[in-house]
Amino acid sequence: MIETPEANEHCSAADVRRALSALVPHIAPYWERPLRDYASLVYDVKKFRSGHPARRHAMELLCGCIERAARRSGYDVEEARNASLQLMASPVLQTGPHCLLLIEPDAFYTHLFSLLGPNVHNREWYITYHASTVSFSEKAKKGPGWLWLEDEPLNVFGLPRSRMDSFSICGLNGPYRFALSNAKGDPAPNATAAGLLGELPSEEFASAADAIRAANQTLWRGKLPSRIKLLQLDDFDIADLVAHHLEDAASWVSAGFIGDGKVAESILDAMDRLNIGPWQGWVRRTTDLFWRMEKGRIVPLRLQDNVLKARAPSDFKVKFRPGSIAAALRQREIVPSLYTVFLVTSILPGVRALGGCRQTIYYPLMRYLTAIGLERSGDFDFLTEMREDDQPGLWGHRVLKPLNGNPFREIKLFRGAETPLETYAAMPLVQSSGDLASFISDPIWANLSGHIASGAITLGSEEWQWSGS
Numbered sequence: 001m002i003e004t005p006e007a008n009e010h011c012s013a014a015d016v017r018r019a020l021s022a023l024v025p026h027i028a029p030y031w032e033r034p035l036r037d038y039a040s041l042v043y044d045v046k047k048f049r050s051g052h053p054a055r056r057h058a059m060e061l062l063c064g065c066i067e068r069a070a071r072r073s074g075y076d077v078e079e080a081r082n083a084s085l086q087l088m089a090s091p092v093l094q095t096g097p098h099c100l101l102l103i104e105p106d107a108f109y110t111h112l113f114s115l116l117g118p119n120v121h122n123r124e125w126y127i128t129y130h131a132s133t134v135s136f137s138e139k140a141k142k143g144p145g146w147l148w149l150e151d152e153p154l155n156v157f158g159l160p161r162s163r164m165d166s167f168s169i170c171g172l173n174g175p176y177r178f179a180l181s182n183a184k185g186d187p188a189p190n191a192t193a194a195g196l197l198g199e200l201p202s203e204e205f206a207s208a209a210d211a212i213r214a215a216n217q218t219l220w221r222g223k224l225p226s227r228i229k230l231l232q233l234d235d236f237d238i239a240d241l242v243a244h245h246l247e248d249a250a251s252w253v254s255a256g257f258i259g260d261g262k263v264a265e266s267i268l269d270a271m272d273r274l275n276i277g278p279w280q281g282w283v284r285r286t287t288d289l290f291w292r293m294e295k296g297r298i299v300p301l302r303l304q305d306n307v308l309k310a311r312a313p314s315d316f317k318v319k320f321r322p323g324s325i326a327a328a329l330r331q332r333e334i335v336p337s338l339y340t341v342f343l344v345t346s347i348l349p350g351v352r353a354l355g356g357c358r359q360t361i362y363y364p365l366m367r368y369l370t371a372i373g374l375e376r377s378g379d380f381d382f383l384t385e386m387r388e389d390d391q392p393g394l395w396g397h398r399v400l401k402p403l404n405g406n407p408f409r410e411i412k413l414f415r416g417a418e419t420p421l422e423t424y425a426a427m428p429l430v431q432s433s434g435d436l437a438s439f440i441s442d443p444i445w446a447n448l449s450g451h452i453a454s455g456a457i458t459l460g461s462e463e464w465q466w467s468g469s
Helices: 013-023 035-042 053-072 077-089 105-120 191-199 208-223 235-246 252-258 262-274 322-330 338-347 359-377 380-387 407-413 420-425 443-454
Strands: 092-094 125-129 146-149 152-155 229-233 290-294 297-304 307-310 317-319 334-336 352-355 393-395
Touching (some): 013 443, 035 105, 053 077, 053 229, 053 252, 053 380, 235 322, 252 359, 262 359, 359 380, 359 393
Parallel strands (some): 352 393
Antiparallel strands (some): 290 334
């Protein structure tokens, strides 16, 4: 076991920039350059080309997922096809913001940043995956269930606390309808909230994630006049994508990853080993590859004797076989874990993933875990191709994070001659990224900075070689 240094609670913005520059050297030259240059870098991806049949097949299945998601979002057949063709031409996916309303600052400014890259490269689509296996509430009345308007926290769906603290926004336990209510239960108690509520969809939805997805399409088209089209993938889109893999014997997910269970076990064992060294906490084994969906909640599963089992008091179990797991995904009994999401959306098809402060570290470690699985399955040609991936994961969430940002003010400026997008595009990255609060307030990042300084983590480490940096 590797000894870890004493934990620190905080690190400085300068510490974070040094750590990022060390671990992701491509970032280092961009701190003092305009944000548009960094956006151009992260969206500058070579057209998909692969000599490996499993990777080509993974991309074909992902393109099918893109087309289905586009059709579900109201685009026609030709538009949906064009979205998948763009993914082939420019395989990059924004995976930073969770499933939040477009107007929520944590999401809004990442979406603004992600308009810069496609604009520079003359792309038609902005494609994003927003995790929906998250609860309604976070600390300090933040999260998908809350929206602060005019310095007042509003309950997005008007839910009682009993339906927020432990429920997932992907849960099919609706109906859900937008309310924007205050602590007294008054709907839309201020002018900003009343105006926004009038623009949000008024119908009921089976899940909060469906409601947010529909609302974001409405807000994107009405509030952000842009030639670029928004496409949002959620966890049900990915559940169906995984099911397509499992129903196809040509897929590595079906034959290799699930197979007889040995590859999956080797990945889970490697995940446990990561958590007793300097990478402790970055890829946590919160569930084994899938979550159980149960009455609006997600419940961890454990892989034992080729069976996925939920913890007590649930008696749910599903055989760890391609057909059984595919059926459970189709029936919305389970959804993919974050590792499984990245496996089918990015690692296998070779798509660059843009993410936030933790993803910059855990994503390369997920690639390392996949490499262990590929080695266990004997697919060394795929391993060789993976080693050649060009910057497969980059920092792309909260790289634009103005202090005291106000999305409503920004949206009004979009109607003027000069948009806030042009103003932010000219800012140097060191300024546009603000105080890096999401990094410096995170104890795991403070520990990482210490490990880099002490030499416990180096660019040459076996785990980090899969970062593509």
